[in-house]
Amino acid sequence: MKTRRRxxxxxxxxxxxxxxFGVAGGLATAGSVLAMFRATANGLxxxxxxxxxGVLPRNYVFIQSEGAPARWMWDLFLNPNGETLAANSxxxxxxxxxxxxxxxxxxxxxxxxxxxxxxxxxxxxxxGTSIPVSGGGTVPMTHLLANLLSIRGVDxxxxxxxxxxxxxxxLGASSxxxxxxxxxxxxxxxxxxxxxxxxxxxxxxxEASLVSMNSTFGGTNMLQDLFGTFxxxxxxxxxxxxxxxxxxxxxxxxxxxxxxxxxxSGSLAAxxxxxxxxxxxxxxxxxxxxxxxxxxxxxxxxxxLDTVIPGINxxxxxxxxxxxxxxxxxxxxxxxxxxxxxxxxTMLQTGHSTQPTMVTFLAEHFAVAEFCLLNGYSNSIHINxxxxxxLHPQINGSPAAGFGQMFQNxxxxxxxxxxxxxxSALYYCxxxxxxxxxxxxxxxxxxxxxxxIHLAGEFNRKPRQxxxxxxxxxxxxxxxxWSGSVQGPLIIGDILKHxxxxxxxxxxxxGTWGFGAHSMGGGTVSISTGHVLASLAQLLRVPNxxxxxxxxxxxxxxxxxxxxxxxxxxxxx
Amino acid sequence: xxxxxxAYLVLLLSVAACTKKKDGAADVPLVxxxxxxxxxxxxDRDFVSSTFKSLYKSSDGLAATDTDVENYVQAMISGHSSxxxxxxxxxxxxSCSGTQRDQDAFAAVIPTSSSPREALRLRVCFTxxxxxxxxxxxxxxxGLTLSSSxxxxxxxxxxxxxxxxxALSPTGASLxxxxxxxxxxxxxxxxxxxxxxxxxxxxxxxxxx
Numbered sequence: 001m002k003t004r005r006r007x008x009x010x011x012x013x014x015x016x017x018x019x020x021f022g023v024a025g026g027l028a029t030a031g032s033v034l035a036m037f038r039a040t041a042n043g044l045x046x047x048x049x050x051x052x053x054g055v056l057p058r059n060y061v062f063i064q065s066e067g068a069p070a071r072w073m074w075d076l077f078l079n080p081n082g083e084t085l086a087a088n089s090x091x092x093x094x095x096x097x098x099x100x101x102x103x104x105x106x107x108x109x110x111x112x113x114x115x116x117x118x119x120x121x122x123x124x125x126x127x128g129t130s131i132p133v134s135g136g137g138t139v140p141m142t143h144l145l146a147n148l149l150s151i152r153g154v155d156x157x158x159x160x161x162x163x164x165x166x167x168x169x170x171l172g173a174s175s176x177x178x179x180x181x182x183x184x185x186x187x188x189x190x191x192x193x194x195x196x197x198x199x200x201x202x203x204x205x206x207e208a209s210l211v212s213m214n215s216t217f218g219g220t221n222m223l224q225d226l227f228g229t230f231x232x233x234x235x236x237x238x239x240x241x242x243x244x245x246x247x248x249x250x251x252x253x254x255x256x257x258x259x260x261x262x263x264x265s266g267s268l269a270a271x272x273x274x275x276x277x278x279x280x281x282x283x284x285x286x287x288x289x290x291x292x293x294x295x296x297x298x299x300x301x302x303x304x305l306d307t308v309i310p311g312i313n314x315x316x317x318x319x320x321x322x323x324x325x326x327x328x329x330x331x332x333x334x335x336x337x338x339x340x341x342x343x344x345x346t347m348l349q350t351g352h353s354t355q356p357t358m359v360t361f362l363a364e365h366f367a368v369a370e371f372c373l374l375n376g377y378s379n380s381i382h383i384n385x386x387x388x389x390x391l392h393p394q395i396n397g398s399p400a401a402g403f404g405q406m407f408q409n410x411x412x413x414x415x416x417x418x419x420x421x422x423x424s425a426l427y428y429c430x431x432x433x434x435x436x437x438x439x440x441x442x443x444x445x446x447x448x449x450x451x452x453i454h455l456a457g458e459f460n461r462k463p464r465q466x467x468x469x470x471x472x473x474x475x476x477x478x479x480x481x482w483s484g485s486v487q488g489p490l491i492i493g494d495i496l497k498h499x500x501x502x503x504x505x506x507x508x509x510x511g512t513w514g515f516g517a518h519s520m521g522g523g524t525v526s527i528s529t530g531h532v533l534a535s536l537a538q539l540l541r542v543p544n545x546x547x548x549x550x551x552x553x554x555x556x557x558x559x560x561x562x563x564x565x566x567x568x569x570x571x572x573x
Numbered sequence: 574x575x576x577x578x579x580a581y582l583v584l585l586l587s588v589a590a591c592t593k594k595k596d597g598a599a600d601v602p603l604v605x606x607x608x609x610x611x612x613x614x615x616x617d618r619d620f621v622s623s624t625f626k627s628l629y630k631s632s633d634g635l636a637a638t639d640t641d642v643e644n645y646v647q648a649m650i651s652g653h654s655s656x657x658x659x660x661x662x663x664x665x666x667x668s669c670s671g672t673q674r675d676q677d678a679f680a681a682v683i684p685t686s687s688s689p690r691e692a693l694r695l696r697v698c699f700t701x702x703x704x705x706x707x708x709x710x711x712x713x714x715x716g717l718t719l720s721s722s723x724x725x726x727x728x729x730x731x732x733x734x735x736x737x738x739x740a741l742s743p744t745g746a747s748l749x750x751x752x753x754x755x756x757x758x759x760x761x762x763x764x765x766x767x768x769x770x771x772x773x774x775x776x777x778x779x780x781x782x
Contacts, residue, residue, distance in 0.1 A: 189688050190687070190688055190689070209685060209686050209687040209688065210685070210687070211655075211656070211687045211688070211689055212655065212681065213655045214655065225655070226689060227689075229653070229656070229689040229690075229692045229693050229696075230688075230689070230692045232692075232695075232696055232699070234645075234696055234700045235696065235699045235700050235703055236700065236703040236704055238703075239699070239702075239703030239704075239764075239767060240699070240703070242760060242764055242767075242768065243699060243703075243768070243771065245759075246752075246756060246759075246768055249748075249752045249755070249756075249772075250752075250768060250771055250772045250775060251772075251775070252748060253745070253748045253749055253752055253769075253772040253773075253776070254772050254773070254775040254776040254777070255776070256742070256744050256745045256748045256776075257732065257736070257741075257742075257745045257749075257772070257773060257776040257778060258776045258777055258778025258779075259742070259744070259745070267686050268615075268686045268691070268777040268778075268780075268781075269777065271686045271687055271688045271690070271691045272691040272695065272775070272777055274688040274691075275688045275689070275691040275692035275695060276692075276695065278688070278692065279692055279695065279696070
C-alpha cells in the first residue's frame with residue numbers, strides 16, 4: 001500500500017534542525033523535561049466518577065452513513081412483529097437459487113428470539129449470518145441487537161444529501177449540535193473530533209473546539225496525524241529545561257498579552273493548556289498503537305467481506321443467459337453500464353494483489369474512535385461509515401478500464417438489484433464487525449453504558465419496482481443507536497404498509513419500505529429529526545436541542561423504554 | 574410608518590404568545606432552550622506560517638539556517654491544513670501537491686481553535702525562540718539583539734513583532750519587564766530574551782486577525 005509521507009518528518013528532522021543551528025548532542029526529549037508542567041489532568045478518572053453520579057454526558061460517537069445507502073436489508077426493520085409486507089420487487093435481502101445459481105432477488109426474513117425482551121423478532125435475512133471477531137472466530141450478527149435502539153419512519157424533511165446531512169446532529173441555527181453539547185461538558189484534550197464527516201454542523205455553547213480531519217488513502221497513521229502534534233521533542237532540551245523552570249511566568253505573560261483583546265476567548269487558552277498537558281506527558285508509541293488498532297480493524301473488514309452468506313454468495317450470482325442480454329437490474333453506474341460478469345462475486349476481490357477490495361477508511365475511523373474513547377482523549381467523535389472501493393466490475397465482457405478503483409457509490413440510484421443486494425450484504429457485514437469490536441472494547445473498559453453510538457444516513461431509499469435502483473426517501477429514514485444503557489432490540493416508529501400517501505403509493509415505488517406513518521401530533525405528523533435528536537439528547541444527558549419536539553424514549557437509571565409503544569405497521573390499503 | 578411599526582410589534586407579540594411545543598406537550602420557556610455560541614475565528618495557516626517565517630528567518634534571507642526555518646514552519650504549520658485551515662497557495666507546490674491537495678480540499682476557510690493546532694504553534698514558538706540564531710533573527714526585526722537591554726521600550730518593540738498593530742497594555746508591559754529582569758538575573762540576558770520571545774509567541778491572541 002502507498003504510504004503518505006508526513007511533511008513534518010519528511011522535510012526536516014529535529015536532528016537536522018539542531019545541526020542547522022550548530023547544536024550537537026542533547027537529544028533528550030523535551031516531553032520528559034516538560035513533564036512537571038502538567039497543568040490539567042486527563043480527566044478520565046474524574047469523568048468515570050462523575051458519570052457514575054449521572055453528572056456528565058455519555059460519550060457520543062456519530063457514524064455518518066454518507067450517501068444514504070439502502071438499509072432495508074440490515075438495520076431497517078420493516079416487519080419486526082411478523083407483519084405481512086406489501087411487495088415491491090425492487091427491494092431484496094438476498095437471492096433465490098435456481099439451477100445452482102442465484103438468479104432471483106427476494107425479500108426474506110429470519111426469526112430471532114430476544115432473551116433480553118423474551119419475545120421474537122422478524123428481521124432481514126442478513127441477521128441470520130455471523131460476523132468475524134478479533135482474534136479469530138465469529139459470532140452471530142444478532143449479538144448487535146442486545147443494545148440496539150432503532151428509530152424508523154423518520155421524516156428528515158429534506159430530500160437533498162447536503163441539507164439532510166446537516167440535520168443529522170443539529171436542528172436549528174441557534175441550537176448546539178449533539179456532539180457540541182457533549183463537548184460542552186468535556187474536559188478532554190480533544191473536546192470533539194470529526195473525520196471525513198460531510199456537512200457536519202458542529203455547534204457548542206461553550207466554544208468547545210472541534211478538530212476536523214480528513215483521511216487520505218493508504219493506511220496513513222491517523223493517530224500520528226492527530227496526536228503526533230503533541231510531540232515536543234523538537235524543542236532544544238536546554239531551553240526546554242529553562243522553560244520548565246519559568247513556565248508559570250511565561251504563561252502568565254502570554255495570557256496577559258492577549259487579555260486586552262476583545263476577541264480573545266477562553267477556549268484558546270483552554271486548548272493551549274490541554275496541548276501543553278499532552279506535550280508534557282507524552283503520547284507513547286503511536287506507531288505501535290496504530291499498527292495494533294488499524295490492522296485489527298483492517299483484518300476484520302477483510303474477513304467480513306470474505307464471509308460466505310447463504311442466499312448471497314455461496315453460489316454464483318447472476319443469471320446464466322448471455323450476459324449481454326442482461327437488463328438494468330445489473331446496472332452499476334449512472335451511465336447505464338451493465339455488469340457482464342458471469343458471476344458477480346468476482347467484482348469483490350479482497351485478495352487482489354494491487355487493488356484489494358476494501359471499505360474506504362472504515363478501519364482508520366474505528367481505530368481512531370477506539371483509541372480516543374478508551375484512552376479518554378475525546379468523548380465526542382464523528383466518523384464516516386465509508387463505502388466499498390477497489391471493486392472490479394466487468395463491462396462488456398472485460399474489466400472496466402479506470403473503473404475498478406471507483407467507489408461503490410452508496411447513493412444507489414443506479415445500482416441494479418443484483419449488484420446492490422450482493423454488495424450491500426457484504427458491506428454491512430464489515431460495518432457490523434467493526435461495530436461489534438468497538439462495542440466489545442467499550443464493554444471491556446466498562447464504558448459502553450456511558451457511550452452512545454449513533455448511526456445515520458441522510459435518509460433511506462425507496463426501491464424502484466423494476467429493480468433498476470432506488471431513490472431518496474426522506475420520509476422513510478431510520479436511525480440506529482447502540483448503548484450499553486439500551487436493552488434491545490428496541491424498535492420505535494410506525495410505518496405505512498403502502499409506501500407514500502400521495503403519488504408514490506401507486507407509482508414506481510409501491511409496497512412497504514419504511515414510509516413514516518402520521519401517528520403523532522394527533523395523527524398529523526410522523527417522527528421528525530427533532531424527535532430523534534431529542535431522544536438522543538436524553539440518552540446522552542445533554543439539553544434537548546429540539547425545543548419543539550419531545551423524546552421518543554424514557555431513560556431511567558437502568559432502562560430505556562419507548563414512550564410510543566410497540567412499533568407498528570399502519571395498513572393504509 | 575408608525576402604524577407599520579405598531580403592527581409589527583403586535584405581530585411579534587402574537588407570534589411569541591403562540592410559541593408552543595408541538596405534539597401536545599406543555600410550553601417550555603424559551604430561555605431554557607440551549608443556544609449555541611461560536612468559537613473565535615483564527616488566522617489561517619498562511620498568516621501563521623508567514624508570521625513565523627518573516628520573524629525567525631534572517632532579514633536578508635541569506636542565513637544558512639533560513640532553509641531549516643522555512644522547512645520546519647512549512648512542515649509544522651502549512652502542512653497541517655486540518656488544524657490551521659486556509660487554501661493552499663497555488664504557487665507553493667509543497668502545500669498544493671499530491672495527497673496534500675486532497676486534505677486541502679476540505680480545509681476550513683476560516684479555522685478555529687483546537688488543541689493540536691495550539692500544540693503545533695507552541696512547538697514552533699518554543700523551538701525557534703530557543704535557538705540563539707533564530708531568536709536573534711527575530712529580535713533583529715525589532716532592532717534588538719540577544720544582549721539588548723531589557724527595558725520597557727525594547728520589550729514593547731519585541732511585543733510589536735507579534736502584535737504589530739496593537740498597543741501593549743500596562744499590565745502586559747509590567748509583566749514583561751518583571752519577567753525579563755528575573756530571567757536575566759537567574760540565567761543571562763540572552764536566555765531572558767529567548768524566554769520573553771517564547772512568552773509573546775505563546776500568547777494566543779496574535780492569531781486573532
